Amino acid sequence: MTHLLVVEDEPDLLSMLILNLTSRGFQVSSATDGATALQRAAEQHPDLLLLDLGLPDIDGLEVIRQLQVNEPTLPIVVLSARSSSNDIVLALDLGATDYVTKPFEMAQLLARVGAITRRPSSDRRKEVVRLGDITVDRDTRTITHATNGTHTLVHLTPTEWRILDILLDRPNALVSSTELLTSLRGDAIHTDASYLRIYLAQLRRKLEPVPSQPRYLLTDPGLGYRFHP
Numbered sequence: 001m002t003h004l005l006v007v008e009d010e011p012d013l014l015s016m017l018i019l020n021l022t023s024r025g026f027q028v029s030s031a032t033d034g035a036t037a038l039q040r041a042a043e044q045h046p047d048l049l050l051l052d053l054g055l056p057d058i059d060g061l062e063v064i065r066q067l068q069v070n071e072p073t074l075p076i077v078v079l080s081a082r083s084s085s086n087d088i089v090l091a092l093d094l095g096a097t098d099y100v101t102k103p104f105e106m107a108q109l110l111a112r113v114g115a116i117t118r119r120p121s122s123d124r125r126k127e128v129v130r131l132g133d134i135t136v137d138r139d140t141r142t143i144t145h146a147t148n149g150t151h152t153l154v155h156l157t158p159t160e161w162r163i164l165d166i167l168l169d170r171p172n173a174l175v176s177s178t179e180l181l182t183s184l185r186g187d188a189i190h191t192d193a194s195y196l197r198i199y200l201a202q203l204r205r206k207l208e209p210v211p212s213q214p215r216y217l218l219t220d221p222g223l224g225y226r227f228h229p
């Protein structure tokens with residue numbers, strides 16, 4: 001059973017989270033301040049931490065900082081009430097895995113938790129992925145677009161394949177721009193986030209039903225990208 005530690009000081013939100021997560025089969029423990037969170041994390045070794053950033057004692061960012069030292073493999077999903085994405089950027093830089101902004105839909109939170117707790121995905125990797133009318137066969141490296149009974153092949157460059165593979169490997173998970181750029185570093189020139197925007201635009205032009213309104217390959221502005229199945 002997956003064990004989640006939920007750190008949230010708003011009683012109503014905490015009860016709602018515990019109720020929903022427990023009913024979905026998670027083992028849930030909780031803390032309402034940062035010091036208790038650090039203590040529980042050290043004692044219980046949960047599989048994932050849901051962390052409110054605005055805590056009554058120590059800042060959530062400080063909790064992340066300390067956990068990176070003491071529990072470096074613990075995935076952290078940040079719950080941020082702050083509309084400014086600044087704290088989210090800081091949290092991700094410090095090592096948080098993903099985030100949701102309050103108010104959030106429970107379905108969205110569950111998708112993000114599931115994206116992390118279902119890893120490692122290597123044995124679950126889907127070889128055939130459908131994006132609407134487009135079928136991506138990752139095994140044979142072929143992409144076909146079915147329209148009106150005819151199939152046309154879609155060609156991707158090696159770099160586009162690399163980016164698509166990383167995103168498809170982790171449905172619903174945030175893949176930071178930094179991670180994508182790091183994985184492309186072998187490809188000489190791709191060290192600038194603006195290259196990513198160009199590659200994503202190309203991928204969307206080839207794979208999205210309406211490239212200007214992405215349905216599958218989503219941008220988290222300033223943070224990264226995610227595959228929405």
Ligand code: CA
Binds near residue numbers: 008009010052053055
């Ligand atoms: Ca709070």
